[in-house]
Amino acid sequence: MKVGVLAVQGAVSEHIKMLEKCGVEGVPVKKDQALSQLDALIIPGGESTTIGRLIKKSGLDRQIIKMAEEGKPVYGTCAGMIILAGEIEGEEPHLGLMNLRVFRNAFGRQKESFEAELEVPFLGTDTFPAVFIRAPYVTWTGPEVEVLCRFQDSIVAARQGNLLVTSFHPELTEDDRFHRLLIAMARENSQETRSPREKNTVGPAVL
Amino acid sequence: MVERGTDRLKKGLAEMQKGGVIMDVTTPEQAKIAQEAGAVAVMALERVPADIRAVGGVARMADPEIIEKIMEVVTIPVMAKARIGHFVEAQILEALGVDYIDESEVLTPADELFHIDKHRFTVPFVCGARDLGEALRRISEGAAMVRTKGEPGTGNVVEAVRHMRMIMSQIQRVGNMREDELAAEAKNLGAPLELLKEVRKTGSLPVVNFAAGGIATPADAALMMQLGADGVFVGSGIFKSLNPESMARAIVEATLNYDDPHILAQVSKGLGEAMPGIEVSTLQEGERMQLRGW
Numbered sequence: 001m002k003v004g005v006l007a008v009q010g011a012v013s014e015h016i017k018m019l020e021k022c023g024v025e026g027v028p029v030k031k032d033q034a035l036s037q038l039d040a041l042i043i044p045g046g047e048s049t050t051i052g053r054l055i056k057k058s059g060l061d062r063q064i065i066k067m068a069e070e071g072k073p074v075y076g077t078c079a080g081m082i083i084l085a086g087e088i089e090g091e092e093p094h095l096g097l098m099n100l101r102v103f104r105n106a107f108g109r110q111k112e113s114f115e116a117e118l119e120v121p122f123l124g125t126d127t128f129p130a131v132f133i134r135a136p137y138v139t140w141t142g143p144e145v146e147v148l149c150r151f152q153d154s155i156v157a158a159r160q161g162n163l164l165v166t167s168f169h170p171e172l173t174e175d176d177r178f179h180r181l182l183i184a185m186a187r188e189n190s191q192e193t194r195s196p197r198e199k200n201t202v203g204p205a206v207l
Numbered sequence: 208m209v210e211r212g213t214d215r216l217k218k219g220l221a222e223m224q225k226g227g228v229i230m231d232v233t234t235p236e237q238a239k240i241a242q243e244a245g246a247v248a249v250m251a252l253e254r255v256p257a258d259i260r261a262v263g264g265v266a267r268m269a270d271p272e273i274i275e276k277i278m279e280v281v282t283i284p285v286m287a288k289a290r291i292g293h294f295v296e297a298q299i300l301e302a303l304g305v306d307y308i309d310e311s312e313v314l315t316p317a318d319e320l321f322h323i324d325k326h327r328f329t330v331p332f333v334c335g336a337r338d339l340g341e342a343l344r345r346i347s348e349g350a351a352m353v354r355t356k357g358e359p360g361t362g363n364v365v366e367a368v369r370h371m372r373m374i375m376s377q378i379q380r381v382g383n384m385r386e387d388e389l390a391a392e393a394k395n396l397g398a399p400l401e402l403l404k405e406v407r408k409t410g411s412l413p414v415v416n417f418a419a420g421g422i423a424t425p426a427d428a429a430l431m432m433q434l435g436a437d438g439v440f441v442g443s444g445i446f447k448s449l450n451p452e453s454m455a456r457a458i459v460e461a462t463l464n465y466d467d468p469h470i471l472a473q474v475s476k477g478l479g480e481a482m483p484g485i486e487v488s489t490l491q492e493g494e495r496m497q498l499r500g501w
Binding site: 007008009010011012013014030045046047049050053054057078079104105109110111112113114115116117131133134169172 | 208209210211212213215216219220222223224225226227242245246247248278282283284301304305306307329330331459460463464
């Protein structure tokens, strides 16, 4: 099992450490030729304008879209959520893969950045330590998007098939449940590719 | 329960900037150019370091009106500089809502003995350092990010290289030390023992470490990245060059592709003249900004 972490700009090493902790190999991805070898991809936090511009320039954007269309799981944290979104308030979208709209810097500037314990029923009864840094949230979702978690009234984690997004940064904490979810999704996908069988969505039971 | 201003949030913002370029800007138009070129943050200033050098006199925090105008036009984080030890300038910058404060030797120091107690602020701070001891002193005061001091406003990368090599070799040396040698090393470096223990255990600084001070070309940026910087600050190097837009884009791409000489060759082509440089040895001691702070 190899999980790529888009290494264009941002918090790459934190995700790689987390993947290693989960017992899988984390591979920094800068160039497109590495993508076909991967079972899943993480788009990390960073500056979405910078990451978006650089992946477009290098052609990595099309490779990521292809990877997602093949059914491989892609997980975006913070800026990664913005990169995956179908719509961004006041801006053109980047990859446009998910049927949801995001609002950048939705909670305000850095002095409004915060940590909070969130209920994420999908992951079990324990709360999740969520770190929000100049974070976006989701203002609208299409029917195929499953909302995983809210902070107050705002959607801060969601999933659409093989695509997963959080406004917050699990990689800055010790809680690896979102990373394990991604790995479980990747396992299920690779089993399906090898022996097609009835589709069943990965749930907490496999975590 | 919601917590703000924690160490994790302060360091976390710097972690999100890794692999990126932070650019000095003096007007909203420049800020937009920087953002468009792919900067991960801008530093809002009244004058870039090269002009601060040229003008002389006392350099202070920028006019809040300039900072606010820049904050209005970009969506990336906005940093601003306070004088070393000038905690009231820092309070004002925090009240304005800037995302990061640079307690900077580029401005004239306000206190020759004490740096700002950065733990008292919700906003994170970045500080300059020439060696590991200085970096750890700033971190112990609450800095959530460090950068080399280099020699600002010179377009000459030699001092930034010196400082980065110094910090990296000292980290390596500490990593090879026995635990019982650390107390003596803490005394030598003038660094807090607890932080030094952490450096020994992890083999790195406890916060992100950027390069700054004299970076003027894509090759300079890539050099600093190959020496181990987590990202780069470019002060005068962009808006004092002949063609700031191309220079800004080229430095962003060079910072990403720092280990690929073919791409570096491509992005370095036809940029026009870089900023005029100053040989550091021609500077009088009083003109060397890196000697400010301790």
